[in-house]
Structures are given as C-alpha cells and as structure tokens.
Amino acid sequence: MAAERKTKLSKNLLRMKFMQRGLDSETKKQLEEEEKKIISEEHWYLDLPELKEKESFIIEEQSFLLCEDLLYGRMSFRGFNPEVEKLMLHMNAKHKAEEVEDETVELDVSDEEMARRYETFVGTIGKKFARKRDHANYEEDENGDIQPIKAKKMFLKPQD
C-alpha cells in the first residue's frame, strides 16, 4: 500500500535543513533565490518620485552670542568686588584672545618639582607591592631617601 502511493512531502518540510543536506548546491541556490523573491515582494515601498535633497548652505542659530561680541555679564568697578574684577579681566581677555591658539599652558607644578616628587614616588609605591623578603631592598637611608634596589641574593652552590 505504501509503495503504491508516493509520499507527498509538504513544501515546509522540504525547506527544513535536514532535507536540504542532500540537495546539490545549484538546487539550493535556486531555492534561496525563490525565497528572497518572495520576501522582497512582501516589503512595502512608497510609490513616490525620488526627491533630490538639496544641500542647504544656511544654518539657523537663535543665539546672539555668534552675532555680537558681548562682554561678560558680571562687572565690578572701583574695587567693590575684587573677585569679580579679576574675573572680568580673565573672561574679557579670553574672549579677545580666542584666535591665538598656541598660548603656553600654565603649569601648576614646575618640571623640577615634578621630577623630584616622582623619584620618591617610585620608591614608596614599589615598597607597597614588594614581598616581605624584598623589603630589605627598600631600606631607608639616613636622609630618609629610598635607596635603589640591590641585586637579588640567589642561592650559591657551595664549592666543594
């Protein structure tokens, strides 16, 4: 009975992965293309003519800061509020000297002091992470300076 009637497999079943392993690559491609066609036809699209986007050269800004060079809003005269007077000089000078971009950056800490601090800094942090046996390398001098790391003591084989 089963031999008389050919089993008709549904389309979905044929699309399953295990059924396609036996197919050739060409049939696979054909199937894929058909799938894509069905999917793309289902997508909606606007039936409008293509609008050309014009690049606009006009920018809208609602702020007056770009238009007029205005001074800083806080002012103090004849020493009434010294902080505000300092601020006035700072803000108005910054405003005028905006074009000069390569001003030297003021350093809070000078280079020499930075180098000096770094020297001691390396020692203290190194001490923190050194193991107990290595603490001997970080013995402090009379002046309180950390001495540089001495050579590690390895095991010396006794010579017979």
Add this chain to the structure above:
Amino acid sequence: MAEAVSVAAESFAGGRARGARSVLGQVVLPGEELLLPEQEDAEGPGGAGERPLSLNAGARSRVRVICGPGLRRCGDRLLVTKCGRLRHKEPGGGGGGGGVYWVDSQQKRYVPVKGDHVIGIVTAKSGDIFKVDVGGSEPASLSYLSFEGATKRNRPNVQVGDLIYGQFVVANKDMEPEMVCIDSCGRANGMGVIGQDGLLFKVTLGLIRKLLAPDCEIIQEVGKLYPLEIVFGMNGRIWVKAKTIQQTLILANILEACEHMTSDQRKQIFSRLAES
C-alpha cells in the same frame, strides 16, 4: 475686494525679494525674503520672479551663511520674522563662511536660548532640582549638582528666593529649559548664587545687548561714579549693588532711563551726579 487684495499680495511677494547686502542697516519687516549675495548675481539685474536657481555641479562658490535671530531659512533665501534693522558680521576666524546675518529687534519678553547667561529667581525646591524663574514661558530646572564643588553629600546653600546667575544647556521650544551654574570644565566662572542685598530690575532685551557691547560709553561713565557691582542677565534682568541704598537707586534709575536718552542728556546727568 478680495481679488484686489490677492493681486496686491502677489505683486508684493513676487517683486520684493531684495538682496541682503543692499538692505544692511535698514528696517526690514516680517515676511520679506532676502537673497544672499551669490543668488543676486545669478538672478541678474532684471530677474525678480520665481525662477528656479540652477545649481551647477562645478560651482562650489556657495559659502555657509548663518542666519541669526529674526531670520529663518526659506528654501535658498532668508525669510525675515521680526521687524528691525538687518545686520551683518563677517567671519572673523581663519575658516571660510559667509558671515552672520541677523535682525536687531527690540522686545521685552525673553525666550530661552542655549548658551545665554541669565539671572533667575529660585521659586521652588523639589527633590534634587530647583525651579528657577527666568522670565520665559516656563521655569527652568537647575540641578543641585550643577554648582562648583557640589556633590551628593555637599549640597549648595541655595534657598527659595535667591538670585542665580547661570547659563542654559537645554533651551528649545519642545522641552523644559535646563540651566547650570558651571561651565564645561567644571568651574563656576562667576556663576552661582548672587550675593546679598542689591536691587534687581527689568529692562528691555535690546538695552542689555547695547550695554554689553564692547565699546559702550554708558558703562564706562557709570563705572567712574562710585564703587559698584552690576550683573547683566540676557533675559532683561539687571542686578546692581552699591555701598548705600541711595547710590543703588540712582544707578538703577540711570540704567533704566538711558535707553531713551540721547548722549548729550546722559552727559548732563552724569556731570550733575559727579558734582553732588
């Protein structure tokens, strides 16, 4: 009647698109369209109609133009939305650009704009934010963390009724304006709570811009009278403080009145004050 009006309107719109350069310094009215310089050349001497502009692929002569307050972009032209004088500023920096066009108008009602420094009055304190009245359509919100050196444990000392000098970070027609008292680096730069005493009064917005111009004579003369402190907010509010109440009141009266005085009248008043 209706036909006559419509015909007049058409002729107005069709024939009055002037060039922006030719109208600098003159009074413009809302509804006028202005042509930018490149378009003027393209149109030619006789062209004043609705001819479409042809954009050549090779012509890269279009420069970036910024349209400031009072102007809007309308296609390739500028549309005037406020009445006043048309101004222009050339770009100062090294980069290109066609400069800025704007309308110098006068108004009393302030509309919040991003980046403006304003004086606000704290009206409410709700949770983590303060509600600050800046004279706009709604109160601006100010977070307590937007002060210099403020942390969750270290709150700023701001009470209801205090005056705040700050700037807007968010200010558009769709959202509630937000202001801060700190700049992008985290420094106060003079912003924050304005000190005790003093007097706050309101003037027009145009006067504030006039007083804050780099070469304003009024401020220079006022500064020579006696020691004083002034804070200008772009929302039309000025706060003044001097040593005595009388001096403060004189100062407030001068600043309010100087809008409508000629320079001679002003000099007279200053000389009288200097004598007394």
